[in-house]
Amino acid sequence: MDYETADGSQFSLREVVSDTGEFQGTLITAFVDGNAYAGKSPQRMEDMDDVDVIQYLEPVPPENVFPKLPEGFTISPPFDIADHYLKAPQFTYEDSKPGNTFVADVLLSEATVLERLKQHPHPSIVHYFGAVTKGDRITHLCLKRCYCNLTEYFAVGLSVAERERLLVEIREGIEHLHSLGLAHNDVNPDNVCVDAFGHAILVDFDSCLPFGEPLIKGQAGRSLTDEKRLLSARENDLKGLADVEHFLFPPEKAPVELPEDHDDPAATTQDNGIA
Incomplete structure (x- = not known):
């Protein structure tokens, strides 16, 4: 369960169960006043209010996530809620352990890519305004706010022409990345947003790296156990683009085939002795 309070604090709660289904506790992560916190509660999510949640939180070492x-x-x-979206680092309870800098490494990698893309803008790639900082550390990435993601946009119903245009815009964004020697490595409908004018925008660059570099983060729904997906590559994006095309243009369902003895209704009624 994820939620945000009136003061802008963000909370994420996940219940943990054993292999036998026994409840083991609730893991909590939070951003409060720009600081990261994590904790574990012995209570179930529905049994806790905000006061209960806060009492279990402990500060996460800044170097772990920022x-x-x-x-x-x-x-x-300065933040403008109408135009800006602040992307915070995504972390878990396990990421809060001292010495674990994976989340910070991923955020820095994404910021580095966005800095380069800012110098080489493209209409199909999200606009990056800059890094939000606290002290000498990056806490958020400030991006252009989009209307919704492709999954949500598709649900409202789109014409064939609209879907074709969106696919072209996504392909052009990917080709621009490739011209810079970069692969997105996580192209999927949730990582494509749509702006207020209905144009497709590639987002989520935390897996984006120069060709040939080892991936530090898995692709959505995919494992890093496959050697061919361990490196940043064009092929990853081409596969992702094919998946998006399949999403936008799903194959029509094949007609249901009836059993042979149901092909002739008249024969069926005769067999049942019905005149």
């Missing part, structure tokens, strides 16, 4: 701001990186302008 990378240091490199020299020369862009600082975001």
Whole structure:
């Protein structure tokens, strides 16, 4: 369960069960006033209110989730809720253990890619305003706010022409990345957003890396156990684009075939002795 309070604090609660289905506790992560917290509660989610949740939280070491701001990186302008979306690092209770900098490494990798894309903009790639900082560390990435993601947009009903245009825009965004020697590596309907004018925008660049570099984060719904997916590559994006095309243009369902003895209704009634 994820929720946000009136003061902008963000909370994420996940219940943990054993292999036998026995409840083992609720893991909690939170952002409060720009600081990261994590904790574990012996209570179930529905039995806790905000006060209960907060009492189990402990500060997460900043270096675990917030990378240091490199020299020369862009600082975001003052937050404008109508135009800006602040992307926070995604972390779990396990990520809060001292010395675990995986989340910070991923956030820095994404910020580095976005800094490069800011120098080479494209209409099908999300606009990056800069990094939000606290002290000398990056806490959020400030991005152009989009209307919704492709999964949500598709649900409202789109014409064939609209779907074709969206697919072209997605392909053009991917080709632009490839021209810079980058692969997105996680192209899927949830990582494509739609702006207020109905144009497709590639988002979520935490798996984006130069060709040939080892992936530090798995692709959505895919394991990193396959050697061919361990490296950043064009092929990852082409497979993702094919998946998006399949999503936008699902194959028509084959007609249901009736058993042979149901092909002739008249024969069926005769067999049943019905005149």
